[in-house]
Amino acid sequence: MAQADAGGIPTASEHEPRRKLVTADGTPLKRALQRAERRRVLAAFGLVAPLLIFLLTVFIFPIGQMMWRSVDNPQVVNALPNTLQALRGWDGQDVPGEAVFAALHADYMADQDRPRREQAMGPLGIRLNYELSAARGAISRTGRNVDTFEAPFREAFLDAHRLWGDPALWRVIQREGRPLTAAYYVAALDREYDADGNIVQRDENRRIYVSLYGRTLALSLGITFLTFLLGFPIAYYMSILPMRQANLLMICVLLPFWTSLLVRTTAWIVLLQQQGVINTLLVSVGIIGDDGRLSLIYNMTGTIIAMTHILLPFMVLPLYSVMRTIPPSYMRAAKSLGATPTTAFRRVYFPQTLPGIGAGAVLVFIISIGYYITPALVGGQSGRMISNEIARHMQQSLNWGLAAALGTMLLVGVLILYWAYNKLVGADTLKLG
Incomplete structure (x- = not known):
């Protein structure tokens, strides 16, 4: 019941329920708002769904496949189930x-058809050969003669190939008879298993991967620093020029992007070789003798020079985008307050360019640490990087498990470095434009 106030105007009773807000069609307003929000979210998801599917297909899924291949180990399990069962009580001596x-x-004779048997045993031989030399030959040669074996089988196998009499082969079969393995990561760290199953360091002449990781890191840091030294003055000069002249210089900076990477690398080969343009010019002006031509290619020097030139725009562009936004009045104000030009640059201008320096350094470092073509063409033996070794295992030795382990370790290393950068500097300070 409605009550009247002192002026005679009816008021709602305190116990009368509130009237719900509804839309024109009678739907409660709260439900209508929730429905509209769901439609907005679905519409936004529909817009980004093609990009999400593209990233999952060409980025996330391949990386996941690579990481899985680095531990996947089905060859021994699939080919020798009975042998693995019988080896459970073996002492390994x-x-x-x-x-x-x-x-x-029995495992060999599981498939009576010889071509299918050889096809089934082929992956086993390849997998065991990664761990022990000549294992592939033992598997394939035995497969060609196993039809004639009669009990007792021990002597027949020992006569078929000498490796069946080596306990090392049986230790490999027993150790790798699991669906997952860490053997690829052990090899990627220049380690191996000894006779007792312990992980030990390889012989010095077989240690290549750890030193390659160190060389790759050193080269990437050096190239990043060189691009900073060369790119900072270029970006600064572009930022203080009038827009018309700055755009002309920007075209010069971007010009290498319009030329094939292979063509640019080949051009450096022409310039840097001992009979090339640079050495010939130095000899002609008398700086060096004809017998003292510089070795600038097929070594680490060639890799550094060529990659610095190729990656320089990735440092210049972020620096220029940040420097262009710094008001010139800041430097004039610092000078008017008594600061010398050097002090004003060091304490006023340079700190404001740090976001661009950070963005350029991250871009150049991440690109250079996984670079492949340029080190392969101009690097020689001393200028090779870990990416070249990964490609070799993918294309030549066909040891995809080891290549996947090396790639996974490289990926994890980059993520750790990025995490450290984020902790020390902060990724939110990066400015790419």
Whole structure:
């Protein structure tokens, strides 16, 4: 019941329920707002869905496949199930007994068709050969003659190939008889398994990957620093010029992007070789003798020179985008307050360019640490990077598991460095434009 106030105007009773707000069609306003919000979210998701699918297809899924391949180990499990079962009680010292060889013969004879048998045993031989030299030959040669084997099988296998009498082969089979393995990462760290199954360091003449990682990191840091030294004055000069002249210089900076990377690298080969343009010019002006021509290519020097030139625009562009936004009045104000030009630059101008320096350094470092073509063409042996070794395993040795382990370690290393950069400097300070 409505009540009247002192002026006779009716008021709602305190116990009368509030009237719900509704839309024109009678739908509660709260529900209508929720429905509109859902439509907005679905519309936004529909707009970004093609990009999300593209990233999942060409970026996330391949990286996941690479990381999975670095630990995936199905070859031994699929080819030798009976042998692995028989090896469970083996002590790993002497050559196994007759029961293990009988199980091995049963695994070989699981498929009576010889071509299919060789096709099934092929991956096994390749996998074991990564761990022990000549293992592939033992698997394939035995497969060609296994049809003639009769019990007792131990002597027949020992006569088929000498490696069946080596306990090292059986230790590899026993160790790698699991669906997942860490052997690829062990090899990527220049380690190996000893006779007791312990992880030990390889011989010095077989340690290549750790030193390659160190060289790749050193080259990437050096190239990043050189692009900063060369790119900072270029970006500064462009930022103080009138827009018309700055745009002309910007075209010169971007001009290399309009030329094929292979063509640019080949041009550096012409310039840097001992009979090339630079050495010939130095000899002609008398700076060096004809017998003292500089070795500028097929070594680390060639890699540094060529990659610095190729990656220089990735440093110049972020620096220029930041420097262009710094008001010139800041420097004039510092000078009017008594600061020398050097002090004004160091304490006023340079700190404001740090976001551009950080963005350029991150771009150049991440690109250079995974660079492949230029080191392969001009780097020689001393200028090779870890990416060249990954490509070699993918294309020549076909050890995709080791290549995946090397790539995964490189990816994790870059993420750790980026995390450290974010902790020390802050990724939110990066400015790319």
